[in-house]
Amino acid sequence: MLADQLRRASISPYAPVVALIIAVPIFAFIVTAEHVTAYELGFGSFYLLVILAVGWFCGLPWATLFAFLSMFAQVEIGRSNESPMVADPLYFYLSNGNRLVAYLMVAWLISIIRTLYRRENEMARFDYLTGIPNKLGFDEQLKVEIVRHRRDRNPFAVAYLDCDNFKAVNDALGHDGGDRLLKTIAQTARANLRATDTIARLGGDEFAVILPGTGEFAALQAMNKLRKVLVSIIEKNRRPVTFSIGVGVFLDAPENVDFVISFADNIMYEVKEGGKNKVLHRLYMSEKTEADRPARAGAR
The missing domain is CATH 3.30.70.270 (Reverse transcriptase/Diguanylate cyclase domain)
Structure with missing residues (x-):
């Protein structure tokens, strides 16, 4: 039942717009929370959740955009809060570069899974022999x-x-x-x-x-x-x-x-x-x- 609801939601023409309307304030909340806590709690996994959701409902371009925004936000938060890592610029930027690679990998993987899922659902609704609906x-x-x-x-x-x-x-x-x-x-x-x-x-x-x-x-x-x-x-x-x-x-x-x-x-x-x-x-x-x-x- 949940899988069917997810499928219908993901193929709805309104899904990308609704997903972005929800994702943007959540993303802003994560950035604000990380800035206030000065890196103490670590919100990397929450950025990943936003990228996953946007990738599933909106596709790879939007997921890629949120991956770069996540990395940029973490760099700026680190610099504004004078994180100890900033003292070593090479380590600081390499660390955030690795995060970006991880975010982009997640965006790419979720886009592949999304494509395969949609293709499988479409194939399940067509007769393999005649090519017409089953x-x-x-x-x-x-x-x-x-x-x-x-x-x-x-x-x-x-x-x-x-x-x-x-x-x-x-x-x-x-x-x-x-x-x-x-x-x-x-x-x-x-x-x-x-x-x-x-x-x-x-x-x-x-x-x-x-x-x-x-x-x-x-x-x-x-x-x-x-x-x-x-x-x-x-x-x-x-x-x-x-x-x-x-x-x-x-x-x-x-x-x-x-x-x-x-x-x-x-x-x-x-x-x-x-x-x-x-x-x-x-x-x-x-x-x-x-x-x-x-x-x-x-x-x-």
């Missing part, structure tokens, strides 16, 4: 869409897509042939959807699509077009694969991500049971919206 990436994007819907009340649609007879491809061509087909499906879907849409591989031969700001007619039109394009490409490769697509159109905010996926998945299974290779949709709405719809239709 179940985790899909769930996160769907959460964003649900929140957006609650704010602006625009409908959205989620389509659940299953490859009919995919096992026959695996049996005939092996897993390499099946993998090539999955890549083709992902690339074709991505090329035939809007930039704002999200196509994800949920696992095996099952895919899902998020269509933001999309109502009933537009969702059906988009998914029928996608199914026809996919079938056309697959037929050119002489594969016995077709596509069953269940589309949930949400006029009201659903309970949660799992409900949305289950809703679209159930519609897809209706397609499977009804002969496969077509698009079927259902509307999701609250009881209040459902009661209002006939009245609105009559008013028109």
Whole structure:
């Protein structure tokens, strides 16, 4: 839970600004405290904590700046308080030079860890085979869409897509042939959807699509077009694969991500049971919206 909160905080667009707003007064407090105590308590480790925090949330340039500021502050404090070390200038400046090297090393290391951490988190949200989002990436994007819907009340649609007879491809061509087909499906879907849409591989031969700001007619039109394009490409490769697509159109905010996926998945299974290779949709709405719809239709 803490790791997830840290991840979300570190990738927030406001994180660098907030981190600097917090870091600057803390840094000023450390400098003031060290000046008042005249080096007696030793605040080197506290400077390191500031550099670590700034490096994590703001990146290497800011961490480097705070490393130099820390060294400069300690030099000036030593000179103003007439530290015994100042009596030997060579020792004094070498000592502070070593501190600077240590601070810069910490800034560099935390920037590397930050980069690797972000890369690992990004990779964890994408399917290694197709390069499109996986179940985790899909769930996160769907959460964003649900929140957006609650704010602006625009409908959205989620389509659940299953490859009919995919096992026959695996049996005939092996897993390499099946993998090539999955890549083709992902690339074709991505090329035939809007930039704002999200196509994800949920696992095996099952895919899902998020269509933001999309109502009933537009969702059906988009998914029928996608199914026809996919079938056309697959037929050119002489594969016995077709596509069953269940589309949930949400006029009201659903309970949660799992409900949305289950809703679209159930519609897809209706397609499977009804002969496969077509698009079927259902509307999701609250009881209040459902009661209002006939009245609105009559008013028109």
